[in-house]
Amino acid sequence: MSGPVWQKNLRDAILLDPLIVTHGNVKDVFPVNVDQLPSLPPALQTQPYVWFDIWLALEFERVGYPIVVLYDPVDGIVALRREMVARFQEIASGQPAQPLSEAPPSTGSVLTGPTLPKATATPVTAESAWLVPLTVRQAPEEFIRTLYENVFRSSSTPVAVVCRFTDRYLSFTDRQTNEERRLSMLIQKAAMTIRPPSHKGPLSSRLALIFNTASEIPLELHTQAPFARSLLVPAPTLDERKEFFQYGHGLFDPGDPDDRFDPAQDSDHLHFVANLSEGLKMQDLFSLATLSRRERLGLGARQVKQLLDLFRFGTRENAWLKVKPESLKNAKEILTRRVKGQDEVVGDVVPVLVRAKLGMTDTGDSQHSTRPRGAFFFVGPTGVGKTELSKAIAELIFGDDKALIRFDMSEYSEEHQQARLIGAPPGYVGFDQGGQLTNAIIEHPFSVVLFDEIEKAHGRILDKFLQILDDGRLTDGMGRTVYFSEAIIIFTSNIGTAPTLGASPRSQTPGVSLPSLGSSTPGDAYKNLATLPYDKLCDHFREEVKDFFVNRLGRPEILNRIGEENILVFRFLTQDDIKGQIVDQQIAALSRMLGEKHKVGLFCTRGFRQLLMVHPNGFARNGARGVRNLLSRFVLSPLAEQLFLQPSECQGKTFRVDYPIDADKIADMPFDRNVLHYEWVRE
Numbered sequence: 262m263s264g265p266v267w268q269k270n271l272r273d274a275i276l277l278d279p280l281i282v283t284h285g286n287v288k289d290v291f292p293v294n295v296d297q298l299p300s301l302p303p304a305l306q307t308q309p310y311v312w313f314d315i316w317l318a319l320e321f322e323r324v325g326y327p328i329v330v331l332y333d334p335v336d337g338i339v340a341l342r343r344e345m346v347a348r349f350q351e352i353a354s355g356q357p358a359q360p361l362s363e364a365p366p367s368t369g370s371v372l373t374g375p376t377l378p379k380a381t382a383t384p385v386t387a388e389s390a391w392l393v394p395l396t397v398r399q400a401p402e403e404f405i406r407t408l409y410e411n412v413f414r415s416s417s418t419p420v421a422v423v424c425r426f427t428d429r430y431l432s433f434t435d436r437q438t439n440e441e442r443r444l445s446m447l448i449q450k451a452a453m454t455i456r457p458p459s460h461k462g463p464l465s466s467r468l469a470l471i472f473n474t475a476s477e478i479p480l481e482l483h484t485q486a487p488f489a490r491s492l493l494v495p496a497p498t499l500d501e502r503k504e505f506f507q508y509g510h511g512l513f514d515p516g517d518p519d520d521r522f523d524p525a526q527d528s529d530h531l532h533f534v535a536n537l538s539e540g541l542k543m544q545d546l547f548s549l550a551t552l553s554r555r556e557r558l559g560l561g562a563r564q565v566k567q568l569l570d571l572f573r574f575g576t577r578e579n580a581w582l583k584v585k586p587e588s589l590k591n592a593k594e595i596l597t598r599r600v601k602g603q604d605e606v607v608g609d610v611v612p613v614l615v616r617a618k619l620g621m622t623d624t625g626d627s628q629h630s631t632r633p634r635g636a637f638f639f640v641g642p643t644g645v646g647k648t649e650l651s652k653a654i655a656e657l658i659f660g661d662d663k664a665l666i667r668f669d670m671s672e673y674s675e676e677h678q679q680a681r682l683i684g685a686p687p688g689y690v691g692f693d694q695g696g697q698l699t700n701a702i703i704e705h706p707f708s709v710v711l712f713d714e715i716e717k718a719h720g721r722i723l724d725k726f727l728q729i730l731d732d733g734r735l736t737d738g739m740g741r742t743v744y745f746s747e748a749i750i751i752f753t754s755n756i757g758t759a760p761t762l763g764a765s766p767r768s769q770t771p772g773v774s775l776p777s778l779g780s781s782t783p784g785d786a787y788k789n790l791a792t793l794p795y796d797k798l799c800d801h802f803r804e805e806v807k808d809f810f811v812n813r814l815g816r817p818e819i820l821n822r823i824g825e826e827n828i829l830v831f832r833f834l835t836q837d838d839i840k841g842q843i844v845d846q847q848i849a850a851l852s853r854m855l856g857e858k859h860k861v862g863l864f865c866t867r868g869f870r871q872l873l874m875v876h877p878n879g880f881a882r883n884g885a886r887g888v889r890n891l892l893s894r895f896v897l898s899p900l901a902e903q904l905f906l907q908p909s910e911c912q913g914k915t916f917r918v919d920y921p922i923d924a925d926k927i928a929d930m931p932f933d934r935n936v937l938h939y940e941w942v943r944e
Contacts (some may be wrong), residue, residue, distance in 0.1 A: 516559015642883020
């Protein structure tokens with residue numbers, strides 16, 4: 262019989278193994294086999310999908326088991342069909358079955374014959390003869406003991422038992438209470454009581470346990486049990502989803518009359534719709550159909566992605582629809598106001614943002630791409646505007662630079678730290694909290710995601726970006742699928758800024774001559790890089806990035822996903838006019854903050870501004886970030902001290918900072934902190 266591989270493995274387990282332990286997608290609905298439809302209640306025949314526990318019970322019946330029962334502490338014992346009740350109770354009690362009218366009152370703990378005295382008062386219908394509960398209630402240990410002492414010892418009639426929600430009353434080995442240890446031992450003894458299968462003999466009884474995840478299955482019922490078979494129930498495959506949309510498209514709203522979906526006529530679109538729904542459970546697909554009719558959105562080419570986005574992200578304003586054309590027309594001017602000296606990079610970024618706005622992400626099938634809206638790899642020396650440009654993009658597209666989600670990848674240098682990023686696997690500490698990345702994207706799907714200093718992340722963590730860049734989705738430790746299709750992904754790196762000790766040998770970039778570590782210092786190499794023409798600088802950094810991923814990391818596929826054309830190289834900040842603009846920009850930002858928070862002004866003289874431009878710890882070492890550090894050291898620290906000691910005398914005044922030396926000579930003289938002069942002046 263055809264079907265998914267896991268179903269074939271399940272049939273093998275039914276034939277061979279006394280104990281069957283299932284886990285995975287066990288809280289989903291599954292289609293019933295066609296040959297079983299006539300035996301279902303009429304309501305199920307029109308939409309033949311049942312929950313996994315019922316599907317498993319039906320599978321036992323289809324194989325040939327005359328008695329199939331299900332158990333959990335809430336519903337108790339439930340027979341798949343009414344005619345199975347008396348036969349099961351006869352075996353369970355060890356006594357002959359009695360007519361329903363002669364049934365003795367239930368003791369509440371012992372199975373003593375048929376226990377549905379009101380059954381004769383109501384006409385038997387297809388619905389009432391389906392999933393019939395026994396009025397006798399037993400705790401898990403009592404029920405398994407009944408199986409062990411009576412049911413599985415019987416050689417006359419094979420019985421299939423499905424225990425539902427087993428993880429709710431039986432914990433993993435090292436977390437079991439005394440009662441749970443006893444229950445686990447009873448399960449083992451019950452399974453070992455079942456006689457081995459015979460080639461020509463009748464079926465043997467079977468016990469099936471349903472757990473949520475593999476990590477919740479006790480070891481003694483899993484890896485340490487030769488009489489048990491563990492089976493993963495996967496999420497719906499591509500073929501299963503295609504079959505759902507092919508035969509169930511009538512459940513969805515027809516949609517736009519000019520954009521109707523006909524799976525019989527458009528197999529390519531059928532494949533696309535099924536592929537686009539990856540990560541959804543079968544129950545999700547039914548919910549999607551309900552949403553389709555409520556929102557009047559069909560499965561046609563123009564509406565299906567809108568429908569799926571609405572299902573995945575909820576009712577949110579699409580931030581991309583709110584991007585004004587005027588903003589993108591003036592994008593270069595807007596971005597260069599905030600990021601100085603990087604006109605080439607900004608020029609390469611703007612066309613990608615325009616394509617992202619139009620949804621033209623993928624050259625293959627841009628209308629239906631599930632990839633992120635854009636991806637960049639910013640590389641260059643520190644403090645030249647990589648993070649600042651990321652913030653500027655977030656503000657331009659999403660209206661606020663707080664739409665930037667930043668991850669410092671130096672915090673993910675060990676393989677086990679990926680649990681912080683995407684969530685711990687089931688059974689581990691923090692499993693129920695999810696991952697920092699996946700939680701952030703679930704909450705803010707429309708955002709710029711910045712992975713700072715990507716080269717410092719562990720190689721196994723970098724694997725996660727393959728799926729993000731290729732498919733626009735990622736599955737977290739809790740099994741949730743998170744979508745990046747509305748985000749912009751940015752990686753930043755300082756690869757190639759200075760020679761790396763222990764780096765793999767490679768040929769020098771053509772036309773780029775750098776001092777070697779054996780004859781010079783990293784500082785000399787840094788200065789040499791700063792003098793290169795921009796085209797040679799680009800060649801150097803791109804070759805270094807390629808060398809890192811291909812030779813040092815051995816992962817060329819990561820570089821291929823990013824795309825060499827998306828590696829954007831930032832200049833060194835060497836031009837005096839650019840330095841001056843950055844100094845003025847940072848002083849103005851600091852002045853605004855002081856005015857808003859503390860009601861004081863700030864004035865920096867030409868001499869002090871020149872000092873910021875030429876100080877060895879400023880642009881020369883740390884770029885614009887170095888200037889920010891100098892302002893913190895030479896302005897904020899002394900100002901904060903005086904604000905703290907004399908707040909009333911400072912408010913309403915301006916803090917004047919001076920370096921009273923001829924500005925043209927400051928670069929040629931050693932820095933003397935004692936020369937710095939501070940005073941409070943009236944505005």
